[in-house]
Amino acid sequence: xxxxxxxxxxxxxxxxxxxxxxxxxxxxxxxxxxxxxxxxxxxxxxxxxxxxxxxxxxxxxxxxxxxxxxxxxxxxxxxxxxxxxxxxxxxxxxxxxxxxxxxxxxxxxxxxxxxxxxxxxxxxxxxxxxx
Numbered sequence: 001x002x003x004x005x006x007x008x009x010x011x012x013x014x015x016x017x018x019x020x021x022x023x024x025x026x027x028x029x030x031x032x033x034x035x036x037x038x039x040x041x042x043x044x045x046x047x048x049x050x051x052x053x054x055x056x057x058x059x060x061x062x063x064x065x066x067x068x069x070x071x072x073x074x075x076x077x078x079x080x081x082x083x084x085x086x087x088x089x090x091x092x093x094x095x096x097x098x099x100x101x102x103x104x105x106x107x108x109x110x111x112x113x114x115x116x117x118x119x120x121x122x123x124x125x126x127x128x129x130x131x
Contacts, residue, residue, distance in 0.1 A: 033110040036117070038090040041109050044117075044131075046088065046095075051131045052076065053119075063129070071097065 036044065045051060046065040053061045053073070059081040061073040071088050075081035086099035094108035105121060112118040112128060119127040 033112065033118070036094070036109045036111070038092070038094060041095050042090060045109075045129065051129055053127050053129050055081075055127050056125060 045063075046067060048064065048066045050062045050064045053063045058079060060075070060077045060079045061081055062076045063071070063073050065071045065088055069087050069089060071086050073081075073084045075083065084099050086097055086102075088095055088097050090096075091106050094106060096104055096106040098104040107126070108120050109117050109129070110120065115131050117129045118125045119129060
């Protein structure tokens with residue numbers, strides 16, 4: 001057999017193996033996480049009832065967002081963090097916050113399992129909310 005043909009056959013078989021490995025490693029039919037609408041965020045979280053927020057570095061807070069557009073956070077579980085107060089408002093895609101002494105930021109919220117939601121800025125997860 002010609003060396004060039006043998007080399008091409010070997011490359012083709014390696015490429016096929018890589019493609020099949022990628023196919024079987026990818027979740028089949030996995031749906032993207034469902035993003036909550038601004039109204040769903042408000043009715044789920046911004047009711048005056050506290051819920052837990054955990055940062056990606058596992059700092060935990062008790063968060064309370066009230067219907068009048070105010071919010072507060074209190075560190076919980078001895079994980080560090082600072083108390084804070086500020087305001088919130090709904091945006092086109094999610095919600096925005098303005099903590100006292102800080103610049104405003106806007107976020108989206110996606111389902112992350114039973115009674116868990118991920119809070120994202122762009123495509124980066126910043127926190128997990130749970131009830």
